[in-house]
Amino acid sequence: MHYTSWGPTKSDTTELFIEEGPEVLATFTDTEAKVKGEEWALAVDKDTATATLPDGSRYTASGLRRGGTVSVDLAGRQFTFTKEKRSDWIIEDSLGQKIAQFSGANNGVRKAITEFDGETSELADAKTLSTNEVIGLSWFVRRVLLSGLNTVTVATIATLAFLTFVAILVFL
Numbered sequence: 001m002h003y004t005s006w007g008p009t010k011s012d013t014t015e016l017f018i019e020e021g022p023e024v025l026a027t028f029t030d031t032e033a034k035v036k037g038e039e040w041a042l043a044v045d046k047d048t049a050t051a052t053l054p055d056g057s058r059y060t061a062s063g064l065r066r067g068g069t070v071s072v073d074l075a076g077r078q079f080t081f082t083k084e085k086r087s088d089w090i091i092e093d094s095l096g097q098k099i100a101q102f103s104g105a106n107n108g109v110r111k112a113i114t115e116f117d118g119e120t121s122e123l124a125d126a127k128t129l130s131t132n133e134v135i136g137l138s139w140f141v142r143r144v145l146l147s148g149l150n151t152v153t154v155a156t157i158a159t160l161a162f163l164t165f166v167a168i169l170v171f172l
Contacts, residue, residue: 003019005114015027048062057075089141
């Protein structure tokens with residue numbers, strides 16, 4: 001697998017594909033993911049996203065709103081998402097080796113493509129990334145991009161509200 005991508009949101013579900021599909025890795029809602037017939041419990045707050053797998057292990061991403069660095073723990077395996085420039089990010093393992101990249105540019109939020117360097121079996125501390133880890137990283141990529149989009153949306157709405165208020169004052 002060279003990359004993962006997200007399909008369009010249908011009703012309240014979104015599918016994660018191997019490359020462009022049609023093979024589906026997982027189906028997500030706001031509160032759960034269906035992965036190989038199993039359910040993951042999902043939780044997101046302002047700064048953290050957590051997936052609890054059926055065996056009780058947890059995947060956590062912290063720093064979603066910081067804007068430059070996100071710390072990821074996949075049941076004890078550490079990764080870092082680092083913003084390199086404007087909307088381009090890299091994913092590094094605990095040794096600082098780049099294992100993947102993603103971008104918020106060119107419909108990045110809509111498709112949220114996570115492109116892995118080489119084959120996933122050659123990545124991350126010379127250990128393979130399991131399918132669950134690939135799914136977890138891909139979900140966190142989507143959360144990072146959505147968090148950035150939400151920040152921009154709130155700032156835009158606040159600016160428009162302020163400008164509307166100023167316009168009303170000018171005309172009074």
